[in-house]
Amino acid sequence: MSRAYLVRRLLLAIPSLLAISIILYTILALAPGDPLGELTTNPNVPPAVQAALRAKFGLDDPVWQRYLHWLLAMLQGDWGFSFASQENVETLIMQRLPVSLALFGCSELLAILVAVPVGVLAAARPYSLFDQVANTLAFIGFSLPTFFTGLLMIVLFSIKLNWLPFVFRSDLQVTGLAWWWAEIRQSIMPVLVLGLALGASLVRYVRSSMLDVIRLDYVTTARSKGIGARRVMLRHVVRNGLIPVVTLVAVQLPIIFGGTIITEQIFRVPGIGSLLIASVLNNDTPVVMGVTFVYACLVVLFNLIADLLYVWLDPRIAYR
Amino acid sequence: MSGSIPASPTVEAVGPAAAAAARATASLSPSREAWRRFRKHRLAVVSLAVLGALVFGVIAGPLIWRVPIDAIDFSAMLQGPSWAHPCGTDSLGQDLLARLIYGGKISLAVGVAAMFVAVGVGVAIGAIAGMASGRIDAAVMWITDVFLALPQIPLLLLLIYLFRPALRSMLGELGGVFVLIVVVIGGLRWMPLARLVRAQFLSLREKEFVEAARALGASRMRLVVRHILPNALGPVIVAGTIEVANAIILESTLSFLGLGFPLDVPSWGRMLYDSEDYLQIAPHWALFPGMAIFLAVLSINFIGDGLRDALDPRRVI
Numbered sequence: 001m002s003r004a005y006l007v008r009r010l011l012l013a014i015p016s017l018l019a020i021s022i023i024l025y026t027i028l029a030l031a032p033g034d035p036l037g038e039l040t041t042n043p044n045v046p047p048a049v050q051a052a053l054r055a056k057f058g059l060d061d062p063v064w065q066r067y068l069h070w071l072l073a074m075l076q077g078d079w080g081f082s083f084a085s086q087e088n089v090e091t092l093i094m095q096r097l098p099v100s101l102a103l104f105g106c107s108e109l110l111a112i113l114v115a116v117p118v119g120v121l122a123a124a125r126p127y128s129l130f131d132q133v134a135n136t137l138a139f140i141g142f143s144l145p146t147f148f149t150g151l152l153m154i155v156l157f158s159i160k161l162n163w164l165p166f167v168f169r170s171d172l173q174v175t176g177l178a179w180w181w182a183e184i185r186q187s188i189m190p191v192l193v194l195g196l197a198l199g200a201s202l203v204r205y206v207r208s209s210m211l212d213v214i215r216l217d218y219v220t221t222a223r224s225k226g227i228g229a230r231r232v233m234l235r236h237v238v239r240n241g242l243i244p245v246v247t248l249v250a251v252q253l254p255i256i257f258g259g260t261i262i263t264e265q266i267f268r269v270p271g272i273g274s275l276l277i278a279s280v281l282n283n284d285t286p287v288v289m290g291v292t293f294v295y296a297c298l299v300v301l302f303n304l305i306a307d308l309l310y311v312w313l314d315p316r317i318a319y320r
Numbered sequence: 321m322s323g324s325i326p327a328s329p330t331v332e333a334v335g336p337a338a339a340a341a342a343r344a345t346a347s348l349s350p351s352r353e354a355w356r357r358f359r360k361h362r363l364a365v366v367s368l369a370v371l372g373a374l375v376f377g378v379i380a381g382p383l384i385w386r387v388p389i390d391a392i393d394f395s396a397m398l399q400g401p402s403w404a405h406p407c408g409t410d411s412l413g414q415d416l417l418a419r420l421i422y423g424g425k426i427s428l429a430v431g432v433a434a435m436f437v438a439v440g441v442g443v444a445i446g447a448i449a450g451m452a453s454g455r456i457d458a459a460v461m462w463i464t465d466v467f468l469a470l471p472q473i474p475l476l477l478l479l480i481y482l483f484r485p486a487l488r489s490m491l492g493e494l495g496g497v498f499v500l501i502v503v504v505i506g507g508l509r510w511m512p513l514a515r516l517v518r519a520q521f522l523s524l525r526e527k528e529f530v531e532a533a534r535a536l537g538a539s540r541m542r543l544v545v546r547h548i549l550p551n552a553l554g555p556v557i558v559a560g561t562i563e564v565a566n567a568i569i570l571e572s573t574l575s576f577l578g579l580g581f582p583l584d585v586p587s588w589g590r591m592l593y594d595s596e597d598y599l600q601i602a603p604h605w606a607l608f609p610g611m612a613i614f615l616a617v618l619s620i621n622f623i624g625d626g627l628r629d630a631l632d633p634r635r636v637i
Contacts, residue, residue, distance in 0.1 A: 019466045024478075031482035136363070139625070143618035145569050147576045147592060148610035155603045251468070258473030262573060266596075276474055277577055280481045292478050295471035303469060 005311065013304050020296045021074070025067045028289065074293065080286035084279065089290040093272055097294070100271030103190055104260050108249070110195030111202050116242070118199075119206025123241075124233055126211060134203060141200025146259050150193045150266035157189060164189055167268050190267045194259050198252075205248045206241070213241040243314045250306030254299050357630040364626020367619035374616055378428060381421035389418045389586060401604060408604045410594065416608055419586040424612060426587040427568050430501055431620075434567035437506020439560045442513025447544055449514065450521025461518070468511045473573065479504045480579050497581055505570050513559055520552035554631035561624035565617045572613050588613045 073079070079089035122131040157164045165186050174182060213219065214237055222236045223229075261273030268274065272291050279287035348356065359365055392412045399409045407416035449460040480500060487496035524530060525548060533547050572589025574580035581587045583594075588609040595605035 016466055016469055019463075020470060023466070023470065024475075027475075027479060027482065031486075139621055140618060143565070143621050144614055145572060145576075145610075145617070147573065147589075148606075148614060151592065151596065151599060151606045151610065155599055155606070159600050159603070254469065254471050257471045258573065261473050262577070265577060276477060277579075280477050280579060283481075288478055288481065292471065292474040295474045296469070299469050299471055 029063050079290045082287045084282045084284045089286050096272045106191045107194035111198035114199040115202035119203045123207045123210030138200045138203040146197050146262045153189050190263045194263045209244045210241040213237050246309050250303050253302050354630040358626050361626035363622045367622035371619040378424035387415040387418040389422045407608045423587045430571040431564040431568040433502040434505040435563040438509040438563050442510035443517050446514040446517025450518040464511050464514050505567050524548045558628045565620040
């Protein structure tokens with residue numbers, strides 16, 4: 001991969017981020033009322049202070065000026081302060097981002113570990129019993145809403161069997177190995193719920209991608225040279241068939257983040273998803289805007305990574 | 321077809337018998353032919369029956385099961401299924417079956433309405449991009465890609481949070497939330513359809529029959545509406561079907577987070593949200609609406625899969 005491509009791709013991400021920030025700000029500006037002006041419309045604040053605040057935040061400027069103001073402040077890391085907790089939005093988000101990313105990473109890993117072998121085996125014998133069972137299970141998997149599977153797991157594993165805790169705690173009182181054990185125990189259900197939902201839709205992608213590759217001439221050649229079916233599959237088919245899956249995972253991301261938000265909410269995981277919902281319920285506009293923007297940035301970032309990975313994995317793709 | 325394992329059964333793969341069968345049915349009308357193909361997908365047929373039963377239950381249910389959805393009965397709180405309450409009761413002693421029937425009407429209506437919004441916007445934008453080549457196409461597709469990169473659920477939450485009070489005062493509690501949810505879900509789900517329609521248009525507009533129509537003096541509008549669009553309809557129907565399932569899930573997600581329909585409008589997601597605090601004593605309360613969402617979504621997805629088989633003329637089944 002050439003450095004020029006890397007730079008060009010990085011530069012290409014900037015217009016999309018700008019466009020996303022414009023969309024977000026337009027929504028905010030179109031919204032009725034004065035969502036960012038909580039203090040300035042609060043009747044307990046004296047009028048003189050209100051006017052001063054309005055001037056300070058530039059609430060009476062034209063929209064484009066306010067947008068530039070907001071954008072510049074966001075770029076400098078000044079994301080405002082939360083109405084609810086009076087804390088800086090960026091500290092709030094930074095405290096919670098690692099948990100969300102860990103949950104997302106573990107679930108994606110589980111999804112790949114389940115989906116790739118199943119998809120490959122299903123593609124090795126299309127329309128066999130295994131393929132049909134896998135296909136039906138995949139349909140069931142992505143038709144089950146994550147909030148329902150979450151509740152079902154809580155009923156089964158926490159309430160009926162009493163195996164696992166159903167509230168995620170960030171204030172564990174133990175240290176060392178015991179801490180790890182408690183952390184793993186409380187992470188099992190969120191990761192399972194999200195990972196299986198992701199895996200179910202991934203299985204179908206993997207299978208169809210494998211089937212596209214199996215038809216190619218070089219696979220027939222490999223087979224006709226007398227290479228065993230297993231070796232052909234692993235060495236020739238899987239390696240190339242997984243390349244498109246990388247992009248498909250990236251395209252799925254915006255939907256996946258929805259899943260993390262719900263999972264965090266059900267299991268009370270202290271990530272940015274549960275922060276978002278709490279702030280929406282508290283009318284805490286700066287936090288809502290901040291978290292939404294972080295999600296948008298994450299999507300753009302992961303798309304970028306997927307694009308770079310794609311070029312790295314598949315040298316046939318010309319960098320334009 | 322160069323490899324030895326085909327991705328889908330084709331004429332070569334299934335042999336002369338199927339080809340003969342295909343010739344024998346060649347005289348059927350397109351819709352009869354599609355139905356014949358659809359019937360081959362067993363799970364899709366079962367799903368059609370399940371979905372039909374759900375729709376029938378939701379429409380005819382109130383006529384048969386006449387218990388009101390908001391009859392509070394503190395002597396029958398959080399009861400499991402019984403003859404008096406086939407699906408049990410909630411924390412106010414309200415009958416869950418009646419609420420399920422009512423909620424189903426809302427969830428299914430939201431799904432269908434949001435699908436129409438998404439398909440309408442997607443087809444219009446895809447058609448514009450597909451017919452206008454060059455700069456307009458590139459610009460429209462860039463916008464589509466930006467929309468695809470938007471995080472859906474956070475944005476949905478943001479939109480609902482910002483606009484709900486205003487719409488509620490304009491259109492009333494139920495109407496306002498309904499319109500908002502439908503427009504917002506439809507407005508965030510049109511992108512895959514736009515790309516699909518554009519791809520179809522790009523290939524169809526170069527075909528001979530379009531050229532012939534153009535040579536006969538058909539206007540651009542007529543070309544799109546009479547010649548290209550009908551031929552692009554198959555994949556759009558499939559995608560639209562699956563979009564209904566997606567919209568139902570999104571609506572229940574919003575309601576489950578407490579940001580969809582209000583308390584007195586028991587959509588399926590809302591019922592799950594209310595049941596969350598009583599999982600320990602009344603798991604049936606969560607189970608029934610959850611199963612309803614699952615059944616509706618699963619059957620719609622299978623029907624979409626069956627339609628994919630039925631409407632793709634290149635597949636021989």
